[in-house]
Amino acid sequence: MKRLSLAAAVIACACLFAYCSGSKKAVAAKPPVTAFTYEGHIQKIMTDKCSPCHMPGKGNKLPLDNFETIKTNIDDIIRRIELNPGERGYMPFKKPKLSDTSINIIKTWKADGFPGVI
Numbered sequence: 001m002k003r004l005s006l007a008a009a010v011i012a013c014a015c016l017f018a019y020c021s022g023s024k025k026a027v028a029a030k031p032p033v034t035a036f037t038y039e040g041h042i043q044k045i046m047t048d049k050c051s052p053c054h055m056p057g058k059g060n061k062l063p064l065d066n067f068e069t070i071k072t073n074i075d076d077i078i079r080r081i082e083l084n085p086g087e088r089g090y091m092p093f094k095k096p097k098l099s100d101t102s103i104n105i106i107k108t109w110k111a112d113g114f115p116g117v118i
């Protein structure tokens with residue numbers, strides 16, 4: 001009886017080990033983190049944070065509702081969002097600073113070469 005339960009324990013351990021190492025492999029095989037894209041990330045940040053001033057039909061500032069203008073002005077955009085409220089040229093004008101996460105998403109998007117599809 002003792003021997004039987006020992007054998008059962010050994011088998012249980014072996015199964016657990018196989019299960020664990022199997023799941024580890026599954027994690028390692030996961031595809032790399034998806035790149036930040038215009039449609040997936042940038043567009044939403046601009047619409048949320050740069051409205052209404054930079055949205056055509058609502059404001060009259062540089063239109064930040066399209067890929068091309070954002071790409072062309074990316075250095076000025078990054079420079080401004082990295083300033084602090086009150087500093088000359090700071091954006092979003094008279095609104096709270098963007099989160100570090102949002103700023104990093106925009107910088108990574110530029111570094112990655114402006115991915116444009118999800």
Ligand code: HEC
Binds near residue numbers: 050094
């Ligand atoms: C409440 C209105 C308002 C919001 C919100 C706002 N801006 Fe602006 N933006 C302005 C004004 C006013 C100017 C012109 C003054 C200046 O150049 O500093 C300007 C100018 C700019 C310029 C220079 C080009 C131009 O039109 O003269 C850039 C680039 C810019 N903003 C980026 C942004 C970004 C990026 C956001 C969102 C994260 C944002 N702004 C949010 C009002 C706003």
